[in-house]
Amino acid sequence: MAVTVQVPVEKAAGAIREVTLGATAADGGTRTSTVTVGGERALPFLHFDAPVPHRPVVAVEIHDQNPVDWASHLRDTWGDVLSDPAEWAKAAVQAGADLIVLRLTSTHPDQQNRSPEDGAATVKAVLNAVGVPLIVYGPGQAQRDNEVLLKVSEAAAGERIALGDIENTNYRTIVAAALANGHCVIAQSPIDVNMAKQCNILATDMGLPAERLIMDPTTGALGYGLEYTYSVMERLRLSAFQNDGMTQFPMICTVGEETWRQKESKPLEGVPEAWGQLSERSVAWEVLTATTLLQAGADILVLRHPESVKQVKLAIDKLMMA
Amino acid sequence: MALSGLEIYKLLPKTNCKECGFPTCLAFGLKLAAKGAELSACPYVSEASKAALESASAPPIRLVTVGAGDGKIEIGNEVVLFRHDKTFFHQPGLAFRVKDTLPAAEVSEVVSKASAYWIERVGMCLALDAIAVENATGDPTAFVKCLEAVKAISKKPLILISRNPASMEAALAAGAGAKPLIYAADSENWEAMTALARKYQSPLAVRGNGDLQEIANLVEKLTGAGISDLVLDPGTRDMAGTLAKFTQLRRLAIKKGFRTLGYPIISFPGETAESPAQEAIAAAQDIAKYSGFVVLDSFDPAWVYTLLTLRQNIYTDPQKPIQVSPGLYKFNEPGPNSPVLITTNFSLTYFSVVGEVETSNVPTWLLVADAEGLSVLTAWAAGKFSGESIAATVKTSGILEQIERKELVIPGMVATLSGELEEELPDWKIAVGPRDAVDLQGYLKVVARAH
Numbered sequence: 001m002a003v004t005v006q007v008p009v010e011k012a013a014g015a016i017r018e019v020t021l022g023a024t025a026a027d028g029g030t031r032t033s034t035v036t037v038g039g040e041r042a043l044p045f046l047h048f049d050a051p052v053p054h055r056p057v058v059a060v061e062i063h064d065q066n067p068v069d070w071a072s073h074l075r076d077t078w079g080d081v082l083s084d085p086a087e088w089a090k091a092a093v094q095a096g097a098d099l100i101v102l103r104l105t106s107t108h109p110d111q112q113n114r115s116p117e118d119g120a121a122t123v124k125a126v127l128n129a130v131g132v133p134l135i136v137y138g139p140g141q142a143q144r145d146n147e148v149l150l151k152v153s154e155a156a157a158g159e160r161i162a163l164g165d166i167e168n169t170n171y172r173t174i175v176a177a178a179l180a181n182g183h184c185v186i187a188q189s190p191i192d193v194n195m196a197k198q199c200n201i202l203a204t205d206m207g208l209p210a211e212r213l214i215m216d217p218t219t220g221a222l223g224y225g226l227e228y229t230y231s232v233m234e235r236l237r238l239s240a241f242q243n244d245g246m247t248q249f250p251m252i253c254t255v256g257e258e259t260w261r262q263k264e265s266k267p268l269e270g271v272p273e274a275w276g277q278l279s280e281r282s283v284a285w286e287v288l289t290a291t292t293l294l295q296a297g298a299d300i301l302v303l304r305h306p307e308s309v310k311q312v313k314l315a316i317d318k319l320m321m322a
Numbered sequence: 323m324a325l326s327g328l329e330i331y332k333l334l335p336k337t338n339c340k341e342c343g344f345p346t347c348l349a350f351g352l353k354l355a356a357k358g359a360e361l362s363a364c365p366y367v368s369e370a371s372k373a374a375l376e377s378a379s380a381p382p383i384r385l386v387t388v389g390a391g392d393g394k395i396e397i398g399n400e401v402v403l404f405r406h407d408k409t410f411f412h413q414p415g416l417a418f419r420v421k422d423t424l425p426a427a428e429v430s431e432v433v434s435k436a437s438a439y440w441i442e443r444v445g446m447c448l449a450l451d452a453i454a455v456e457n458a459t460g461d462p463t464a465f466v467k468c469l470e471a472v473k474a475i476s477k478k479p480l481i482l483i484s485r486n487p488a489s490m491e492a493a494l495a496a497g498a499g500a501k502p503l504i505y506a507a508d509s510e511n512w513e514a515m516t517a518l519a520r521k522y523q524s525p526l527a528v529r530g531n532g533d534l535q536e537i538a539n540l541v542e543k544l545t546g547a548g549i550s551d552l553v554l555d556p557g558t559r560d561m562a563g564t565l566a567k568f569t570q571l572r573r574l575a576i577k578k579g580f581r582t583l584g585y586p587i588i589s590f591p592g593e594t595a596e597s598p599a600q601e602a603i604a605a606a607q608d609i610a611k612y613s614g615f616v617v618l619d620s621f622d623p624a625w626v627y628t629l630l631t632l633r634q635n636i637y638t639d640p641q642k643p644i645q646v647s648p649g650l651y652k653f654n655e656p657g658p659n660s661p662v663l664i665t666t667n668f669s670l671t672y673f674s675v676v677g678e679v680e681t682s683n684v685p686t687w688l689l690v691a692d693a694e695g696l697s698v699l700t701a702w703a704a705g706k707f708s709g710e711s712i713a714a715t716v717k718t719s720g721i722l723e724q725i726e727r728k729e730l731v732i733p734g735m736v737a738t739l740s741g742e743l744e745e746e747l748p749d750w751k752i753a754v755g756p757r758d759a760v761d762l763q764g765y766l767k768v769v770a771r772a773h
Contacts, residue, residue: 008577230610
């Protein structure tokens with residue numbers, strides 16, 4: 001009557017592509033460290049299915065202008081560096097950032113409407129300040145993104161940064177800019193497997209090498225659609241392991257941006273006592289959104305609070321122990 | 323593992339007697355496989371076949387109940403590895419643990435906090451489900467004393483934690499409510515623990531040493547002794563090892579139909595965590611990845627709120643998003659010139675919008691469109707929140723009888739619909755509101771000032 005347990009190991013037919021961000025002097029850039037993500041042949045951290053070649057990384061999000069709309073306790077954590085992107089980037093690396101996400105929000109026509117050249121100069125300043133790789137986003141308005149990222153691409157030629165975002169409706173200029181100067185691209189889709197694939201096809205059809213594309217499946221914060229992102233990411237990963245080439249890309253999740261605008265993260269009056277302390281709750285919200293998406297296949301997590309960076313990196317250390 | 327119609331046919335008498343109401347045994351077998359008939363309709367099926375068919379139709383992970391009445395916790399009975407394949411049915415019970423090394427006054431204090439804790443989220447009341455009492459002293463008297471302190475405060479189902487059968491017996495004899503979970507039988511104490519589980523008709527947890535073969539052997543002994551309500555603790559405590567073992571257990575049950583290990587799992591994320599944050603991270607993994615009972619060692623409202631929300635997210639049926647009724651809603655006593663907002667009937671979207679509108683104190687009409695329970699962006703992408711459907715909502719909602727100023731505020735996420743809407747609703751002005759509900763208060767205040 002003795003039963004024998006056979007460990008149910010699963011082998012994938014296909015793997016996620018490896019994408020490297022940042023170029024050192026040997027590769028024509030000035031980075032002192034690079035980041036390689038992807039390469040998975042198994043669902044997250046299932047070391048018994050297949051070795052996990054690269055650990056997921058944590059990026060810290062910084063802006064090119066003081067983010068006055070951020071929650072005050074988040075702003076206080078960073079202090080004076082908020083008004084100087086180069087200093088902020090240094091502080092982010094100190095806090096443990098594997099790479100930096102720089103958002104050029106000041107170039108938005110409704111904000112300061114600073115010029116694309118100004119944006120490019122900020123990118124140069126941040127590249128000079130830190131040695132880690134860089135992901136650069138425009139202000140989030142399609143036409144302005146194109147103008148700004150074109151200049152950014154030139155200014156950062158050879159550094160192998162990532163330009164974000166392209167979408168199904170706006171990709172040509174940014175992909176061309178990445179192609180011209182050896183950069184990577186972030187392809188965003190609205191929590192939808194087919195739209196993600198379509199965007200990846202559009203970019204690679206323009207000649208973008210597949211090992212220069214990262215997917216952003218769109219992050220829903222905990223309590224605000226997290227489960228949709230979670231399931232779409234699981235479906236993308238399972239499809240990739242069945243060798244569907246247009247899903248075999250590393251994934252980036254913009255966690256901080258989503259969690260810090262929810263009411264759980266903001267200093268509001270009259271919230272129930274059961275919600276606990278704001279300072280802890282807002283970090284909890286960011287941390288558990290991040291680690292839950294790690295379980296669904298996130299390769300790059302973009303965070304805002306230094307304490308979240310610390311906790312998430314500690315969890316990644318534990319998950320990487322085979 | 324479900325059997326096919328042909329496999330079932332092989333177990334039937336193959337006499338084609340038609341007494342079951344079907345023309346042949348094969349037809350009956352096919353119907354059974356499709357769950358369109360009951361085996362009891364066949365008067366001639368052998369006992370052996372009956373047993374084989376019944377065990378094949380049992381769920382791959384046994385449903386185990388802890389406690390009784392309104393507060394009882396049902397775990398197990400899951401059928402998929404990924405929630406998108408169907409849904410996760412029974413959310414893990416969240417328990418808070420106290421140890422009998424703690425002074426009774428402190429036990430009372432923490433248990434009353436944990437036990438009374440609840441939050442409301444999208445119209446649902448979320449709370450901790452159970453209290454775990456651990457016999458850390460190893461002494462039966464201290465265990466019972468701690469148990470009495472807990473019982474004086476909380477009516478929630480209990481998990482009794484001791485590896486000492488004498489302690490366990492003392493606690494059970496003192497009364498631990500209906501069906502407490504007995505934790506745990508191991509390779510040394512299993513005979514005594516099995517006797518207690520039988521005597522008190524309670525579910526029994528099994529603790530392994532990290533090796534699935536070892537726990538499988540132990541389970542065979544327990545089931546051989548007549549115990550069927552089991553909960554597994556494979557014995558791993560590190561995050562990666564726990565993820566591996568829990569995944570293997572789920573795969574063995576669902577994909578391999580391996581009955582010996584087809585039971586819900588219990589986890590203790592706090593045991594190796596260096597901080598409440600790390601405990602919550604490990605607990606979050608357990609919630610997403612297959613735990614049936616998560617026993618917490620720290621109680622901090624900020625983290626508990628976060629974990630309860632995560633559990634609600636993961637265990638929401640992907641095919642049935644929580645919905646509210648479409649129609650016209652009014653807030654802060656709106657009049658004929660108050661702003662008119664529109665959103666979708668996804669409950670989360672609705673509650674986000676309502677929360678902001680209410681706190682703004684601006685009199686507001688809110689139209690809720692039937693978008694099959696999808697959020698604004700998802701509904702728009704799926705064509706369920708279009709110019710046409712918004713126009714239909716406006717026309718059928720009764721809003722026209724309530725207002726004079728025809729200005730419709732659409733969510734900023736779907737600003738692109740304004741052109742289409744201007745055609746669909748030619749006598750309306752279409753305004754684009756903020757992208758996120760959190761910015762609605764500011765928006766409404768500006769609108770209110772402008773009028």
